[in-house]
Amino acid sequence: MKLTLTNHTFSTLLNSSLINLRRPFCSSSLSSSPSTSFKPKVPIFLRPPIYSTKLSDLKKWHNWAKNIASSIGSSFVQSDNGPDSTILCRELKWFIEDVVEDHHSVFSHMGVKDNDENERVKMRADIDELYCLWKQRIEDRKPFQYIVGCEHWKDLVLSVQEGVLIPRPETELIVELVSDVLSKNDDLKRGVWADLGTGSGALAIGIGRILGNGGKVIASDLSPVAVAVAAYNVQRYCLQDKIEIREGSWFEPLKDMEGKLAGLVSNPPYIPSNDISGLQAEVGKHEPRVALDGGIDGMNALLHLCDGADLLLKSGGFFAFETNGEKQCRELVDYMKSNRSASLCDLEILADFAGIQRFVIGFHR
């Protein structure tokens, strides 16, 4: 499957010195990104506020954007269970938070306080770009997270862009599951973990931050875009010493780790191929198919990962996989029981916060 990597306007702003202007967590530059020459985009909220706009112009844009959002009503909901106006308006508010430097004083009173119309505000993107981006949001149904270039996930703000799966709130739970396991087992806390198909690096970073001294995460991804974005995120959270990113398919780049891993996590593509076309446009038309499509029954990658768990985990090692839910969980557990019962044990199915049986966890004997 091909990555849908169109339209990569690499921001000229992207150079490490500018990035470091805005309190990233790290002082080292990005030049040390692994292998690839691919440069990830800088999320809007990390760009310098070099654009000055008249408040009245910003308000004009805001009204325009709000009207479009309101005009959507529930038509997206009806067509493909997409967002309704309420959600779009909330996105708009967050968009402004990311774009306008001093958004609290300027925009929290929008419509309440009479501001001086000639007042100017500092922004991280040009006003014309705002029009363009919001149009893409509504007309092309480009995901909000690609518009602003980031996703708030757990207590992290992760950079994302076209070609990288946007981490979902469900997946946050895997970090909590790992955290539970670590709290009971110091050995695993100091061990090496793997996040296969890391995407933006969300799971790797979430786990990297709760591992103890000596603990480490190896994150792999097939896509060079994902590898670059994950590296960027790892660097933003100063976890280069704890997280190593390797380019390659699943556990191929982890051959040296056979029987050594303390833990293995993954949120692999699990949507059955036939379902892809019916997905909401934000997902189906924009997110990388390679990160979504799990084959005919959606189980291809999950079954492959069972082999990985068998092969890579050391004795007592822990694994957690996200699935499409319910039936897939049961099938995965059945598969493990009938084919991997010699190595995998204590299998358990866990529900996400919406009550859907979402995760399969277990240990290596």
Next chain:
Amino acid sequence: MVVVSQPLCCNTIITTAKTFTSSSSSSSSSSSSSSKQPLLIPQFPSSSSSSSPSTHFLSFRTTLTRSPSPFPPPSLLFATPENQLSVGEGEEDTHTSDSALQDFYSLRRDVEIASQRVKEIRESSALQLLEQELANLEEEASSSSFWDDQAKAQQTLSTLADVKDKIKLLNEYKTQVEDAETIVMLTEEMESVDKGLYEEASSVIKELNKSLDRFELTQLLSGPYDKEGAVISITAGAGGTDAQDWADMLLRMYVRWAEKQRYKTRVVEKSPGEEAGIKSATVEVEGRYAYGYLSGEKGTHRIVRQSPFNSKGLRQTSFSGVEVMPLLPEESLNVEIPEEDLEYNFSRAGGKGGQNVNKIESAVRITHIPTGVTLRCTEERSQLANKVKALRRLKAKLLVIAEEQRASEFKQIRGDVVKAEWGQQIRNYVFHPYKLVKDVRTGQETTDITSVMDGELDLFIKSYLKHKFSMTLSTSGVN
């Protein structure tokens, strides 16, 4: 009781008293004293701390006993217009006896008013009960087993100090106002206005009034969270666009009010209505006593007007609910709620979830199962952040309800929900057919509805606080 007044430094006060004593006793040419009094005393009005009890009347008695002659002897008759009440040291000297007389009359009136105020405050403070309480506490403190429970003993002592201070303060007010009354009487007997005495009395009254204001406020805003900032949540009631517009008007009203108080406001959440107005909004108001003032705004607000949203312009009644919670600092929320008492609901777009869906729906609803108190947080961008914030607000809410219901444990709390509907309103805002804003709890009303909507709420806020205070007194005596 929480002592709310600004921290007064007792050292400074004592020093001031000393300075003053020496200056007044040593000065025979005492223009210094008369010019110093208004400077010194105003800065340090009677305090609840341990200033010398004689501070307040030093200013007066000493003036009386020393020869009061920096100014011409009081030989002037009231009715001689040619005579000027000339002033020493050549400062402003256009004080005709006429205006002196007028000043005196207005002073006399001020003294009468102050005297009435002192009387009322002393009555409403239930001085006798306070003295009884003092006696009880002192007895308790002198018992041999008093120090067995250190923590309780400390608390008792601190209550004792508070009660003592309060009684002292109330007695000081009485002495002060009596001093002023004496001057008024003296002046009347002398049938002439002595400028020194006059200034003496008017400065006493001025300071007394300031001090009374502060005392009243302290009494009215003595709840444990009154000092804190506030979170106002406004929710449109049933009634569609009209109610949503009304909610928006209330939002504007409170933001305006807060700006007038120089509080910092932040609209943290706002969900727009379909046509106009808002379905709900949450505003954080930062500043001292924001919660104390706003807490009485909690309840249902009702509007009656010609609807701008239907063509016939029919008279329309709408409701909006206002919730007020203190904006508590992290460290004051160290109450632990057992996890099993909490239920989290994460709204999710439905369907298969996971990779199938991408909606920035991160709202978290949290329910405290034993009480049924529920809170929703949508403003943050990740579920975790909303969860943390929702829990914080829930704790603040439970603390406040517990306080209101005088419950010692969360489990004793009864449900507490503002219902934005008929029959529950705390205040009516009538725009049509006449203009009137009326608080149904206090009876306070005004026809100037425009100012009210522009944030002129002090009238209502103050009268409610007074109302609440007298209610607590009548139901519980003095605690």
